[in-house]
Structure formats: structure tokens, C-alpha cells
Amino acid sequence: xxxxxxxxxxxxxxxxxxxxxxxxxxxxxxxxxxxxxxxxxxxxxxxxxxxxxxxxxxxxxxxxxxxxxxxxxxxxxxxxxxxxxxxxxxxxxxxxxxxxxxxxxxxxxxxxxxxxxxxxxxxxxxxxxxxxxxxxxxxxxxx
Amino acid sequence: xxxxxxxxxxxxxxxxxxxxxxxxxxxxxxxxxxxxxxxxxxxxxxxxxxxxxxxxxxxxxxxxxxxxxxxxxxxxxxxxxxxxxxxxxxxxxxxxxxxxxxxxxxxxxxxxxxxxxxxxxxxxxxxxxxxxxxxxxxxxxxxxxxxxxxxxxxxxxxxxxxxxxxxxxxxxxxxxxxxxxxxxxxxxxxxxxxxxxxxxxxxxxxxxxxxxxxxxxxxxxxxxxxxxxxxxxxxxxxxxxxxxxxxxxxxxxxxxxxxxxxxxxxxxxxxxxxxxxxxxxxxxxxxxxxxxxxxxxxxxxxxxxxxxxxxxxxxxxxxxxxxxxxxxxxxxxxxxxxx
Numbered sequence: 205x206x207x208x209x210x211x212x213x214x215x216x217x218x219x220x221x222x223x224x225x226x227x228x229x230x231x232x233x234x235x236x237x238x239x240x241x242x243x244x245x246x247x248x249x250x251x252x253x254x255x256x257x258x259x260x261x262x263x264x265x266x267x268x269x270x271x272x273x274x275x276x277x278x279x280x281x282x283x284x285x286x287x288x289x290x291x292x293x294x295x296x297x298x299x300x301x302x303x304x305x306x307x308x309x310x311x312x313x314x315x316x317x318x319x320x321x322x323x324x325x326x327x328x329x330x331x332x333x334x335x336x337x338x339x340x341x342x343x344x345x346x347x
Numbered sequence: 348x349x350x351x352x353x354x355x356x357x358x359x360x361x362x363x364x365x366x367x368x369x370x371x372x373x374x375x376x377x378x379x380x381x382x383x384x385x386x387x388x389x390x391x392x393x394x395x396x397x398x399x400x401x402x403x404x405x406x407x408x409x410x411x412x413x414x415x416x417x418x419x420x421x422x423x424x425x426x427x428x429x430x431x432x433x434x435x436x437x438x439x440x441x442x443x444x445x446x447x448x449x450x451x452x453x454x455x456x457x458x459x460x461x462x463x464x465x466x467x468x469x470x471x472x473x474x475x476x477x478x479x480x481x482x483x484x485x486x487x488x489x490x491x492x493x494x495x496x497x498x499x500x501x502x503x504x505x506x507x508x509x510x511x512x513x514x515x516x517x518x519x520x521x522x523x524x525x526x527x528x529x530x531x532x533x534x535x536x537x538x539x540x541x542x543x544x545x546x547x548x549x550x551x552x553x554x555x556x557x558x559x560x561x562x563x564x565x566x567x568x569x570x571x572x573x574x575x576x577x578x579x580x581x582x583x584x585x586x587x588x589x590x591x592x593x594x595x596x597x598x599x600x601x602x603x604x605x606x607x608x609x610x611x612x613x614x615x616x617x618x619x620x621x622x623x624x625x626x627x628x629x630x631x632x633x634x635x636x637x638x639x640x641x642x643x644x645x646x647x648x649x650x651x652x653x654x655x656x657x658x659x660x661x662x663x664x665x666x667x668x669x670x671x672x673x674x675x676x677x678x679x680x681x682x683x684x685x686x
Contacts, residue, residue, distance in 0.1 A: 222399075222445040253448075279681045283673040284390045305391060306362045308664070322399040322445050323391040327682055332432050334395060334441050 209329050221335035222322055224258055226298060227251030237298040256296050258320030258336070263299055265290030265312050276326040292318055292338050303337045311340035351475045352517030353641065354482070357404025358508040358615040358656050359397045360386040360602070364663040365671045370501050373668040378498035381580050385504035385603025386663060388490045390674045394428045395438050397507035397608075398488035399445040405484070405509040406446065408650050419446055421511060423453040423474045423483040427467030427607045430490050431456065434539065442486065460633030462526075464489070464508075464607030468614075468629070469639055471512050472521045482513035489606030493543040495677055499535070500543075502579075504603025508611035518618055518650050519627075522640030525566035529557055529635045554578070557636040558586045568640035571628035575617040575641075577602070577609025578632065590638070592628050601660040607631070616656035618643060 217238075219225035226237035231248035237256060242249050268287040273280070281287055288304040290312075304312065305323050318338040325333040364384045370377035379385075388397070406419040424443050431438040439454040455470065457463040464487025471485035490505035512521070533553030535544040561567055567590070574592035576583050583595030596613040605612060610631035617627045621643035630638045654662075672678050 218444050219448055222441070223448065225448070279676075279679055280390055283676060283679055306389070306664075322396050324393060324396065325391070332393075332395075334445070337391065 207329055209331055219253070221325075221333075224256040224294075224300075224320055224336055225253050226256050226296070228254045235296055235298050237294070237300060256294050256298065258294070260292045260294040260300070260318055260338070262312065262314055262316045262318060263291040263293040264314060265304065267312075276328050280326065288312060300336075304339070305337040306339045308340075311342070317341040349514055350520040350522070351472045351512050352515060352644070353519040353521065353618070354511045354513050354515065354517040355405045355408040355650050356508065356510045356518065356615050356618060357401050357406075357408060357653070358506065358612050358659060359400035359404065360506050360612075360659040360663070361388050361392050361397065362663050363387055363389050363671075363674060364665045365668070366665050367501075369668040369671065377501050379502035379579070379603070381600055382502055382603060383600050384663075384665065385502065385601075386506060386605070386660075387503075387603075387671060387675065388505045390676070392490075392505070393432060394430050394488035394490050394505070394507065395432065395441050397490070397505060398426060398428070398442050398486045398509065401488065401507040401509040402442065402446055402484060402486055404653055405511050408652055409511055419484070419511075420449075420482065421447075421452065421484040422478070422481040423455070423471065425455045425457065425467035425471040425474070425483060425485045427457045427463035427465070427485070427487045427611075428489050429458050429460070429463060429537070429606050430492065431458075446484075460635070461489075461606050461609065462631045462633045462635060462637045463487070464609070464611040465629055465631040465637045465639060466526075467607075468510055468512075468521075468611065469524045469526075469637065471510070472524075472639075475512050475514070480514065482511060485510045485512060487608045487611035489608045491544055491604065491606040492675065493545075495672065497543075497546065498548075499546045502604040504605045506602060506605035506608040506612045508608055508615045510611075516647055517644065518646050519621070519641045519643045522642060523566055523568050524637065524639040525561060525564045525568075526637040527557065527560040527564060527635050529553070529560065531556075531634055534633055553634075554582060554632045555585060555589075557632050557634070558589050558630070561630075561636040561638055562589045567638050568626075568628060571626045571640070573617045573621075573625070573627050574630055575610060575613040575627050576630040576632070577605065577611075577613035578630075586630060586632075590628060590630065598656065598660065612656060614641065617641075619651060619655045619657065
């Protein structure tokens, strides 16, 4: 039986997906999220793991309308309509590509505060992928 | 030996709400008498994601850095849920990985009935008693489902609540617990592989029988100020009377039936409101019953930071019935059995 699913990749990325674990370069201190083999700042290959706060702001966003989503998101789009995704600039610096959750139109604007939550990303081959999405931080609401 | 304390707790509800009026519009009536709305899972939520949200709130209230540097330091995780996505493959491994990078955590899943949430709380307390100095995290999380044409589906909602247990100053102490088991199919059941619960629709009084059986047990503490059960108002009031509690909680009309999480969210709500010294009796019913005494103590700084249960119940976004069916994957031909 063949599978898209890779157990080694799944295991290696679980901390990244579920707790936003980044790599901090031992040479220059730059943060890498997602983690990489080499530092984009200095090219060194030694990192320490560090957890990111999950708090940030919307750097940019887009709406994926009907028919524009990758296959693993087909069902989500059919059932929920539009999918919002974008880039979140975390308060520690890294910019993360992710979906938004629990959003309404008024929540989506560049610079608006968001926070990471764990959600189902997609189901494929009977396996539920959990990972970080970002929810709007509305006035008077914590996260 | 000092009592085991609830060091911190937290609850989580999905954001989406289905008003009871949507059942009246769609079906001509809502079978969940007294329900005003219920909280239910969005397309990308399930008991695992709700469990993580509740546990993060509880751990944040203990001033833990939830995402890395100083991770929550619990030694065991007990999860009570009937609707985790896998029969085999511990979903609790996903939950614990979302909370901490530590590997040396004992993970236990309890299932079988709506009792499983409080069973997780009691089992976590017993872990702490047996292992002085250690802490345990107990989570009740659930999103029960049933076929949409079944009347008992109307009440089914979703929620989670988490409790960090250990020694030391907390928000409450855990007292005696009592439990009973009944061999019955009266309230509800679900066969292996089925996603929705079934009900023989015999209109029996199984839950009342379970409460009566519990009331007859010597170990059960009496005279509580509040019964935290998450039951519908009439059943809750009857249970409170039978168990000698002054009154029952009132979360059900705005939450619905959140399976194992109902009693746990009701307990969190009661703790939100409790004055020091107030005695609570947490009760969960389902083919038997379990009760545990909880006595509120002082509340250290920050232990009620963030949203209260009342805040969560009062918030949310109402949607219509078709949106509800779509989010719950009832209309999905591809993933219709995976909610």
C-alpha cells in the first residue's frame, strides 16, 4: 500500500505543528520557523529548539474561493465556503503561513492581532492532521 | 496526608452556536425542552482541539509558558471522552504533544459513557494520592453525535474542561468520591465503528435510577451547596434533591449535552462562582453515576484569568441549521463519518 503520508516527516514536525517549536541558530540567534537545515541568516547548521508564543499580527491574507483549494481541502471548502489563509508575523519575528479560523470578514485586516490554536488541518488517508491555525483576538477576548 | 487540590482549571467551547429555534424551523420542534442554544464543533474542531484549548487555559492560569521554554509540568494525563477520532491510536498523544515536549507523561484515556469525564478527574486525583509530589492533568472533552432525524440529537453539543491536580494551594480540594454501575441500554449506546449514538427511545428513567443508586451509597458526600452535573434543568433539580444538594448548575440550556464534558464544564462554572468554603458535588450520569466532592478554597492570583464559563456561554456566533449540518460533516459524502 502506498501513501502520501510520511511517518518520519510526521514525527519530526509534530512539535512544530502543535507547539510552534522554532529553531534558534546557535551562531547568530536567528529564529527559523518552520525549522530548516541551515540558517538563512548565516548558513550555520546548529540550532536550539525554542517555543514561540503563537501571538502575532496579520502580515497579509487572502480568501480562497470555491474551487481554488488544494485537494486535501476540497471537503472543507465545500462544507464551510471560503477559506481564509495568509501570513502571520509572530511577535518573535518569524512569519508563518497558516489558515485563519473562527473569522468573520471584519477580523481580516493587515495588522490585526491573532493567536495560534490547534485545529484539524485536513483528513487524508484516514489520518487527521492537527496543527496551528490563527484566530482573531477581538476586543475584550483573550486567547 | 493533605488533600489533592485543583491547582488550576479551564474550559473551552467551540465558537459556533445553534439556536434551538433552528430545530423548530427545520423539524417543526426542538426535542431538547428548555434548550436555548448549543455549542457545537466547527468543521476543524473536535474533542482533541477542545481538550488542547481547555488545557492551555488551565496551564496558563498556573503561569506556565504553554509553548516551550517552561512547559507545563504534569506527570500524567487522564482524558475522558467518548468521541475521540480513533478507536486505536491514542488521541491523547496528540493532546500531550500540543502541551509539552516531555515524553515521560503517563497518558490514560477513559471512555464508555458520559461518566468518563469525572472518572478522569477522580483517576487523576488517585494518581496524585499514590504519587505524592506529582501533578496530573485531567481533561473531559466530547462532541457526541447522532443521526439528524433522531430527537435525542437535538441536545448534542460540544465542550471541554481541564483540571491540573496536585498538592499545594489551589482553587479547591477534592474530597470523597462514590460511583455505581448499572447494566442497561436505556440512556444511550454506540456500537464499535458507529459514529452516532443510538437510543432505544423507551422513555425510561435510567438517569434517575442511576442517581437513586448513587444516593444510596454511604461514601457519597451530602449537603453540597451546588450540584455540578450539566444535566437539563428538570433532571438536574431532581438529582440535586435526591442527593441533598441545595441547587443544581444551569449550564445545559446554553451548552447542550456535551457528553463527558457536561459535568466538567458545570464544575468549572461552579468554581468560577464559588466562595471559599463552598461545597460542590460534581455528578456525571450514564449507565451508572459518579459523584465527587469539591470544596472551594481561596483563589491564588491569576487562577481565574481569562474567560469564565459564563463568558464562554454568553459568547459565540449563531448559525443556521444547514451550516450546522455542513460543519458537522453530516452532508459530506467524502468525510461524512469523521466528525
